[in-house]
Amino acid sequence: xxxxxxxxxxxxxxxxxxxxxxxxxxxxxxxxxxxxxxxxxxxxxxxxxxxxxxxxxxxxxxxxxxxxxxxxxxxxxxxxxxxxxxxxxxxxxxxxxxxxxxxxxxxxxxxxx
Amino acid sequence: xxxxxxxxxxxxxxxxxxxxxxxxxxxxxxxxxxxxxxxxxxxxxxxxxxxxxxxxxxxxxxxxxxxxxxxxxxxxxxxxxxxxxxxxxxxxxxxxxxxxxxxxxxxxxxxxxxxxxx
Numbered sequence: 001x002x003x004x005x006x007x008x009x010x011x012x013x014x015x016x017x018x019x020x021x022x023x024x025x026x027x028x029x030x031x032x033x034x035x036x037x038x039x040x041x042x043x044x045x046x047x048x049x050x051x052x053x054x055x056x057x058x059x060x061x062x063x064x065x066x067x068x069x070x071x072x073x074x075x076x077x078x079x080x081x082x083x084x085x086x087x088x089x090x091x092x093x094x095x096x097x098x099x100x101x102x103x104x105x106x107x108x109x110x111x112x113x
Numbered sequence: 114x115x116x117x118x119x120x121x122x123x124x125x126x127x128x129x130x131x132x133x134x135x136x137x138x139x140x141x142x143x144x145x146x147x148x149x150x151x152x153x154x155x156x157x158x159x160x161x162x163x164x165x166x167x168x169x170x171x172x173x174x175x176x177x178x179x180x181x182x183x184x185x186x187x188x189x190x191x192x193x194x195x196x197x198x199x200x201x202x203x204x205x206x207x208x209x210x211x212x213x214x215x216x217x218x219x220x221x222x223x224x225x226x227x228x229x230x231x
Contacts, residue, residue: 006155045222049218098163098169099208099218103156105153
């Protein structure tokens with residue numbers, strides 16, 4: 001019940017395309033849903049996050065769509081660029097204050113020029 | 114750069130040896146986390162400190178693992194009698210005191226310590 005399932009495992013998109021990464025969770029007590037971006041040899045960096053009382057959040061080219069009834073959320077990257085090529089992780093936490101994050105398995109995204 | 118600093122970046126050790134990693138959080142961040150990441154997987158939570166108090170420990174943190182944050186600043190993670198299954202990237206993250214505004218939800222990760230147990 002603590003798992004977060006992420007798909008696809010890898011994704012290749014042409015520059016300017018809109019990659020979409022999906023995540024599903026079981027535990028309805030999760031209260032915070034961040035997305036992290038990780039480059040090789042680096043730690044994850046917070047990209048964007050959402051709380052369950054909101055259905056959509058946009059920050060720059062990144063959008064989270066959240067479907068509470070389906071227990072699913074997704075990341076959309078508008079006007080994707082080769083520099084967006086990285087591994088993306090969704091995550092969930094029971095608390096915003098103490099972030100014992102449960103991460104998805106990750107999606108390796110490649111944006112071709 | 115005032116990000117989260119981890120030392121060493123890489124550690125190679127033989128099975129059975131003890132290893133210790135250090136994490137220096139961002140200044141004034143009183144919350145500190147340790148996560149472990151194996152190749153091709155997402156990070157897994159290990160433990161959480163608020164100031165010097167260790168408030169949560171994952172079941173992943175066996176008796177061979179111990180973490181400390183003696184003065185509420187830097188933290189150390191020690192693994193005793195290392196096993197090959199301990200090979201992973203050990204990540205440290207920190208966040209500011211609760212109630213400091215919009216940034217208090219953000220976890221800042223370091224670049225990790227890559228441990229290889231031979």
